[in-house]
Amino acid sequence: MTVSEASCMICDQITLWKNGQNPYFIHEFDHSIFVVGFHQFHPGYSLLLLKDHVRELHELDAKVQQGLFAELMVATQAIVDTFHPWKMNHSCYGNLDPHVHWHIFPRYESDPERHKHPWIHSPEFKRHAIDLPTTKELRQRIKTSLDKLL
Incomplete structure (x- = not known):
């Protein structure tokens, strides 16, 4: 493990997943894992985490770039199908x-x-942190939608 991996919060989430201890985990794709966001200021907020510790998109092999983008689109569709957002x-x-x-x-x-970037509310994200029961409920709702896509 490199120094950057040892101090990487994303790598920590991947390690928790590998050990079966990541309560936010929704689904494993070939190149990434799909997780519920720690906060729900924007209901349905989630993340797609590359399994490997790579800093930049352009450092990925072209096939991995394409695969990761396809995974992002499937994850996005699951969120759309679950929450029916405007955008x-x-x-x-x-x-x-x-x-x-x-x-x-x-x-x-x-x-x-809604016409501004979502980070405008970032100071409020911590106040919308979710508890374990909410995490489980959201994870199941999103997984149900995802399973219909796969």
């Missing part, structure tokens, strides 16, 4: 956690700031 937002920055991962943000007409 979907995706982001892959890696500035804080330098490990390829996608944030999947459902957006709703009821959000008065």
Whole structure:
């Protein structure tokens, strides 16, 4: 394990999943795992985490890039089918956690700031952290939709 992997929060989530201890885990794809977001400021918020510790999308082999994008689209469709949002937002920055991962943000007409980026509310995310029963319920709802796609 490299120093960057040892201090990587995404790698920590992958390790928990590998050990069967990640309560947010929804599904394993070839290149990634799909997880419920730790907060639900945007109901249905979830993430797609690359299994390997890679910092940049352009560092991935072209086939992995294509496969990861296909996985992102399947995960997104599961969120759409579960929550019926007005719009979907995706982001892959890696500035804080330098490990390829996608944030999947459902957006709703009821959000008065729906035309702005979802990070505008990031200071409020911690107040919308979810407990284990809510995590399990969301995970099951999304998995039910996902299973119909696979």
